[in-house]
Amino acid sequence: MSSLGNQKDSSASPANPAADVILRATGLAVAYGAVEAVRNLDLEVAAGEIVVLLGANGAGKSSMLNAIVGLSPRVGGSITFEGHDITRKSTEMIVRSGISLVPEGRRLFSNMTVRENLRLGGAALRPAEFEREFERLHDLFPILRKRADSQAGLLSGGEQQQVAIARALVGRPRLLLLDEPSLGLAPIIVNRVFEIIEELRRRKVTILLVEQNAERALKIADRGYVMSNGVVEAAGRAADLQASAIENAYLGTAGA
Amino acid sequence: MNIRMKRIALMTAAAALMLWPLGAAAELKPGTVYKIGWASDKSNYLSFVDEPLAKGMEIAIEEINAKGGIAGKVKIELDRRDMKSDPMLGATVVQELIAAGANFIVTTCDTDVSLPGAQMAAKASLPVISSCGADAAGPSQVPGGFGFLNVPGTLTQGAMLAEYAAKKGYKKAFTLKSKSEGYTHTLGVAFEERFRELGGEIVGEAYYTLGDSSYRVTATKMASSDADVIMTNTFPPDTTAFLKDLERLGNTKPIIMVDGNDTPVIFDAGGQLDISAMTTYGGNRTPGSAFETFEKEYRAKFGADPESLQTALGYDLVVSVAAAVEAAGSTEGAAVRDALDNVENVAGATGLISYKNSPIGRGIPKKDYAVVTFDRANRKFVVVEVGFPQKFPPVK
């Protein structure tokens, strides 16, 4: 449909035009005081897709994710989720409407147990429902069974990342936002994280992923956006982006 | 007339001569107003005594003004302003009152907090009285002899309490004092001094901080001591908390208390009151007494029983000042000061008041104390003894 260099054209549309677009950001702008983090950004995610946001540090990727859930100060544009305008909604209402964010650095409640962390992730669920969801997650995250009553802060980084993802999933979100899930993890653990993401894909979970590890991210993603200095520099099918990205210095120098 | 008395009489005469021209110049003119300026606490912790005092003063002022004023000529006006128990603001307010034409200054119910304001009044040659502050050293710290107290002070009351205790046959006392204030300390010390003098022994001393809620450690110590009487220098709400703690420990030792507790709130303390007594003012409370008349007037005006003894002290203050102004025949500061110094047997609500030749010290009135017990069923005080201590510690 499009190739690298065609900015913000129809390539921003989902891979499968028939699929429903569930998240749509239009002309989004985010600013911290005088510092603009994201400018005039258009982005779409369709049901069942994995979309990856790429870019160097400070490109505005995390600000973008945070803006979707209302944690970053949005100064312009709009966001709709499943047809509803969520631009002015509070974080908790956005989360309750079906979007879940796994924040950068995992941010588990370190003084609480794994089980308690997950219970909060499913805060809206009734106890019985929660138990069912908790059980359901066990095959994907065996760690939950083993360490359910361990203090979250005492787990290893990889284990914490799994718990963080599980915590985001337990409330059965229709869109999962993953912020740098492989950051600071050993390579072997990173493999495990990507395995989990692939498994989620098989289970038809819609994911918007922010990732530094472009090569691996593009392998599992359907589509990708490349951000630099707060704007989208390129967008398109993951395969196209991948081919160009490897030979092009875009990703390495995007933040320069 | 002995030589000393003669000398005093001569000196008084001389003073009167010296003041003559001034007095003549400011002779009481009909239709004029005598303004009492009061730097009072309306909104801080001393307001709990100044508020009832104000009501008592109001009654006395109405009574006097209804008869045409002092000597039938000069009406009294009260200008009461808030000093929030702050000594610095107290001095400011006194200055303001002087500027507003006050003839006489009243300060709040604490001689120590009052002192800066009192000194300010003295500098302007106005007599000044603490509404119910009780430190006998107070007047001597105000220059020019302008300082007065409205009550006989902690030394005499402490001695009165000690004499009562000795009369009851108590030998060993345990005292509770606080160094948070002068009143809560000097009275207890005077009691101890006089009690020892009478052959008693102080077997224990405890201290509290004003506003403490728990007296259990102290109460436990007291209950388990070999004291045969407990003397406390507290006032409510501290007293009620203290007595409750004693009650719950099953204390049976008699408790003697001080005038700060002369308020119906004390009856919340419960059972321990049955074995307690208290010194206070207002000796004679029998039917037909000045005290009873005052209470009647109070009820007529405010539709309720006086909320504390301070109401009567407020009445006393005004009648003493009015008597002095009448005797001076002048509203001039120094003249009123000298006249107040010579006031003798003025009928106040709490009995006869005399500043003349005060045995305690210049500026400090002599009036009888009462020892009262508690009629819990009717929430009334019962006078068991009236009098004044034989001896008391000197002013320090």
Add this chain to the structure above:
Amino acid sequence: MAMSQKWWLRALIGSAQILVLVSLLVAAVSLLGSSTDQRILTVFLINLIAAIGLQIYTGTSGIISFGHVGFMALGAYGSALFTADPAIKAMGIPNAPDFILTSAMGFLPAMLIGVGVAAMVAAVIGRVFVRLGGSAAAVATLGFMVMVFTVLSNAEEWTRGAKAFSGIPAYTTMGWCMGAFAVILVIARLLRESDTGLGLRSSRDDAIAAQASGVDVVNSRYVMWVASAACSAVAGALYAHYIGAILPKAFHFELTFLVVTMVIVGGQSITGAIVGTLLITILAEALRRLENGFSLGSFSLSEAPGLTTAVLALLIVFTLTMRPQGLVGRWELDDLTARWLAKRRPAANGTALPFEKDRERNPAA
């Protein structure tokens, strides 16, 4: 012009600007005000010195102290004991040591003794306090204030205990107050603009980063702590020699909260302390006069005790709700005037203004 300005020059210019404004205020009240107004002005200046004293520590370290009124008390008693009339001391504190009983010093040497005592106490206990931040500091300093109060209330041989210590000569005049104010203002600004002060201020937001860039936070705080205690003691000495009779209760919770509120409402700068003191003095006085003046007719405001205090407290809440950083935030008067000048004459060469340059490191939270 601003770029090359030396830190000490900036401090002096800033002090001079404030001094001019306060002098104008003093002149106006002295010429036009009643005797009561002048009295209130003197009390205002004493509170001002106390507030600046506290701000020297709080404004630079970002740590609150509820203990500085304790230093005021030490300054007050220290100075009063050496100046009071020996005849009165012989009556009031006959058991005090001879060097106190016989002493009848002038104001300045006695004040310096009071200041010295406070500074010494601050130096001894300072090492403990400067390591505390946050609530721990709040409670510990409050504890220090209670300890001073308790000791003064109990040291009957020296202080007459809880009773008023009187006979203190009325040395405090408007001239003394203005002189002391000027000196302390300059000291405060110099400390604030010095490397120590600047480094410490940068540590308020990020202590670790500041330490990494070479700021010795603990020692810098210690310097400010002792200096601020000494300045508070000056306020105490002026207080004692103005009021003529002091008692421990005068230096307790109420004065503590008054001074702390003045500082917090004003902001984090020396100018802030002044603005806060001015605002609270004016509000309290206006309400007080309203209460006293409103006694005509059937309704009298003075029959509603506590109402004016409640109104004052609510105004403080309102002010802080509107401006959580305090009225002037972290700015000094000279920053504000420089900014104002810059707005009027758009900078031709685009050089950074001093406050922008220096305070970039220390942005408001």
Add this chain to the structure above:
Amino acid sequence: MELMLQQFINAVSLGSIYALVALGVAIVFSILRLANFAHGELMTVAGYTLYATLLAGVHWFLAALAAIAASVIAALLLERLAYRRLRSANPLTLLITSFAVSVALQSLFLLFFGARPKGIELPAFVDAGFRIGQLRVQWLDVFIIVITGLIVLSLHLFLKKTVIGLALRSAADDFRTTRLMGIKANAVVVGAFMLSGALAGIAALFYFATVPNVVPSSGFEPMLKGFIACVIGGLGSLPAAVVGGFLLAFLEVGSDAILSNSLSPYLDAIVFGIAIILLRWRPGGLFGVRMTEDLRV
């Protein structure tokens, strides 16, 4: 021996009240970093409610419930009217605001009820007790200690087992991430103030059972004690608040019980002195480690 046991009971009973006050202070602090000076006034509200209802002849049990309800309502009003706008302000501003709120409330109490103490007519059982040998035990103490134990236990279970409880804990740890769980920020803050108000109300019942009078400034002393207890234990941690409360009570009772006459007037100074030394040794309090720099400007 009996004397020591008696003082021990005194300390446990006193410690229970301190612990309840400290818990109330700590719950709000842990979530908002607000050292709420006006916590004492919540107790005073409960005190005046007790006074008014008992005076009106209401049964003591209903009066107690009314008192607790009143302080919960007062806590919620404070949150809504005074603190909500300041939620992101720095802790020192919050502290001074809460102090000003405390002064304002005291002035309003003075305006409505006057400065004189108002007597609270306690039911007779409050004074009843029994003896074990020489030891005199009051039912009130038993009651205070048992109820405090139950409250601490049920609070523990509440924080451990319910989603709201978990949310309160997680908000104390990381407010932002708590919101990412779909938990309403307002609900958490309001919940914290409700709990704090309820604890203040219950603490007030016990407090006014020992001091049967209420004055406008009644709440100041217990608030200060609760605050000290929190800081000694470690601000921000609820178990630490409980331990701090008991520690402070034992410190006070212990020093008061053993001090000689010449030293006992210095009790306040000694208790504070020990607290300061403790803080010097562990600036975050005995059990708190992460909250040392909370109250910076």
